[in-house]
Amino acid sequence: MSLHTPPVILFCLPQHPLAKPLTQALNAETGELDTRQFPDGESYLRITSEVSGKDCVVVADLSNPDEKFLPLIFLTETLREMGCRTVGLVVPYLSYMRQDIRFHSGEAVTSRIFAKALSQHIDWLITVDPHLHRYHSLQQIYTVPCTVIQGAPALASWLSNRPSLLLVGPDEESEQWVKAIAQESGHSYTIGAKQRFGDEDVAVTLGDLSQHQGKTAVIIDDVISSGQTVIETISALKKQGFERIDAAAVHGIFANNADRLLHQAGIDNLITCNTVVHPSNQLDVTPLLVPAIRDSMGGC
Numbered sequence: 001m002s003l004h005t006p007p008v009i010l011f012c013l014p015q016h017p018l019a020k021p022l023t024q025a026l027n028a029e030t031g032e033l034d035t036r037q038f039p040d041g042e043s044y045l046r047i048t049s050e051v052s053g054k055d056c057v058v059v060a061d062l063s064n065p066d067e068k069f070l071p072l073i074f075l076t077e078t079l080r081e082m083g084c085r086t087v088g089l090v091v092p093y094l095s096y097m098r099q100d101i102r103f104h105s106g107e108a109v110t111s112r113i114f115a116k117a118l119s120q121h122i123d124w125l126i127t128v129d130p131h132l133h134r135y136h137s138l139q140q141i142y143t144v145p146c147t148v149i150q151g152a153p154a155l156a157s158w159l160s161n162r163p164s165l166l167l168v169g170p171d172e173e174s175e176q177w178v179k180a181i182a183q184e185s186g187h188s189y190t191i192g193a194k195q196r197f198g199d200e201d202v203a204v205t206l207g208d209l210s211q212h213q214g215k216t217a218v219i220i221d222d223v224i225s226s227g228q229t230v231i232e233t234i235s236a237l238k239k240q241g242f243e244r245i246d247a248a249a250v251h252g253i254f255a256n257n258a259d260r261l262l263h264q265a266g267i268d269n270l271i272t273c274n275t276v277v278h279p280s281n282q283l284d285v286t287p288l289l290v291p292a293i294r295d296s297m298g299g300c
């Protein structure tokens with residue numbers, strides 16, 4: 001860091017395992033906060049670090065976002081009021097990306113509303129593998145510079161060290177992603193066909209995989225939420241005689257004890273990146289985030 005570069009201070013709300021390695025990699029100060037809730041449920045927040053003239057980086061876990069959004073806004077706005085130079089946001093998992101159109105009259109298009117609200121309080125945003133379905137990029141809904149980091153390199157690096165694998169994408173949407181991971185890790189892959197009948201009602205079918213018998217099947221997905229797609233993929237693999245089945249994802253939400261259901265369905269190993277805190281976190285995205293954070297701060 002040159003003498004003319006403003007110092008960097010990193011805050012985390014709530015606490016997240018990425019905070020410490022990012023602070024060290026960025027040679028940043030650790031931002032200190034005092035937070036609590038009043039008896040009526042309102043949030044109290046006090047910044048006890050000096051932030052005037054500094055670039056502030058906020059690491060925010062926004063899984064289950066409704067209870068976390070207001071404290072985050074209180075933090076970012078207070079940093080501005082205290083004279084920081086910039087406020088950048090690192091959101092390992094970006095919520096409110098699913099509702100990207102109005103499927104039924106009167107529905108809130110929450111992705112646009114959330115993006116508009118959040119953009120007002122930050123200078124830039126970095127996230128890992130957001131759920132971009134009908135949007136081509138985050139810039140369609142966010143009004144600040146956004147950087148999307150791909151978690152695939154972390155998965156590919158882990159898979160490269162394991163022999164005799166068949167990578168399995170559960171649906172057509174995953175093909176381009178799984179294909180790239182397979183090529184980088186040196187493994188074969190197959191893609192299933194998925195039919196969705198409801199939020200937790202899906203069916204997955206696979207082609208003939210007899211040539212891959214004896215391999216460990218690894219189901220690859222960007223996010224595991226309810227786990228139903230993975231459970232159906234497990235069933236389809238078992239029908240073809242696969243005895244060893246793992247699952248790997250960038251984000252593990254595991255709503256309603258989905259992780260337990262996956263193990264009951266026959267998963268041997270469950271692996272995720274450390275974007276959403278969970279015991280399955282084995283893959284570190286810190287090295288992927290650091291260059292993007294430096295670039296974002298340099299652009300301010």
